[in-house]
Amino acid sequence: MAPHTEQLTRPAVQLRSLTRSFEDRTVLDGIDLDIPAGQFVALLGHSGSGKSTLLRAIAGLDHNVAGSGHLTAPERVSVVFQDSRLLPWRRVLDNVLLGTDGQDKGRAALAEVGLKGRERAWPSELSGGEAQRAALARSLVREPELLLADEPFGALDALTRIRMHGLLRQLWQRHQPSVLLVTHDVDEAIVLADRVLVLDSGRIGVDLTIDRPHPRSYRDPLLGEYREQLLAALGVVEDPA
Amino acid sequence: MSTSASTSTSTTTSTTTTATTTATAPLDTEARDTPRSRRRGLSPGRRLPATRLIGPALLLALWAAASAAGQLDPGAIPAPWTVVRTAGHLWSAGTLPTDILTSLERAAYGFAIGLTAGVVLALASGLSRVGEALIDGTVNLNRAIPTLGLIPLFILWLGIGEAFKIAIIAIVVYIPIYLNTHAALSGIDSRFVELAEVQGLSRLQFVRKIVVPGALPGFFVGLRLGVTGSWLGLVVLEQINATSGLGYMMFQAQNYGQSDVILVGLLVYGVFGLISDSVVRLIERRVLSWRRTLSS
Ligand SMILES: Nc1ncnc2c1ncn2[C@@H]1O[C@H](COP(=O)(O)OP(=O)(O)OP(=O)(O)O)[C@@H](O)[C@H]1O
């Protein structure tokens, strides 16, 4: 595994020869992975490469999936899904507090994601970006040690997505959970993460530490190298024109 | 690639928004006239107050007009005012209040039992596989048998008193409540089940915060069918071996050729049916205020 500054602490996530398969298709084929506490990791891979399968395994959501291997994950894990998954019959604040209590904590979390004053709104009254922010607030109230996010910004428009990147990074800095962010978007991965993994044929094909200060700009030329490396790993050949 | 796609989506959205804003700006008449400024809505539009009464009122007016014009045989269909007068007589004689009360009592008991049974059975079969195996097939078997066909059997079992009437009404009521509630329970989105696991909900919390609220819309559909069913069952039941009640009153009137009394009975049934349905709708709108549907 790539060396990292927080080597002394026990890794938050530890996978040893993790295997998952559907029928006879092996989707995860012996994955070894350590994620140190507090690290921000992005996971790239082709559609169908098993990113969601890996994330669901770590979240403990894959009850009926065949597999083997060893997996350690922290006690408090939060998941942000691609859809905001707010319960339409609970007001925003009650959604944020689903599974916990403490009105004040919920209000504070909503304020943090810029939804102060929308506590009593119904989810159907929120825009897509607002709903996703509420989902982020819901995952933060639980003060997770590990935040798993499966393409959380996939359904948002480009502008909102950029704003969400800033927000996620801020929240990460304040709360310091380990983050595993699944994404399709190479740029999103490079701008946000300290470390980018590429899942390929059921294994971690590339493990890249991105050593650039934050906040990063999409136009940072030094990020271009990382981008090319990752695109090559994903088999995307850029048009030479 | 995906970026450019979503950019174009956001552009479309903002264009629409701008168009709508200009269209509603009070001074900008030009923008209001542009044909592309607003899409034709597909929802039926804003709800008008008391619109549900327009249909019945029109029907009543037609009836009154036809009677006044002498187009209706007063022996078969008496005029509205004759019916009202008869109702007044029956009321002051004390038989109508007694009959109404008896009928209401039967409907209420049967309905309460049916409601409880429907909900309990739906929960039991929706929340556990064992419950489903035991209950769902049985209820569907029960549904396949015409409930009114059970009357002779129930009279043999429960005697000819109140018990069999209440039992039949309870059956008429519990079936739609069970079916709709059970369908709604089993239709709970599996994504919400996943969410509950992620948020660490206990089984009880899961039922209270996700399953029950999620199944409420279906429950209300069943409830409305059940309410109507309880009145329908009553009409039939009270014509069999009853000594009081609205159905009995109408049955007697048939023997004496009093069509006005029959109409009084039908009117009372109709009014109560309408009222109880409105009450259920009102509760439904209150409880399901989070829904943004066509009807809101
Ligand atoms: N419940 C399931 N039953 C059968 N096959 C499944 C199931 N879930 C996933 N798969 C298969 O496992 C493979 C990996 O799926 P997964 O959802 O992990 O991909 P992914 O990398 O998240 O893709 P995407 O980027 O499109 O979300 C796919 O080929 C998929 O068809």
Ligand SMILES: [Mg+2]
């Ligand atoms: Mg996926």
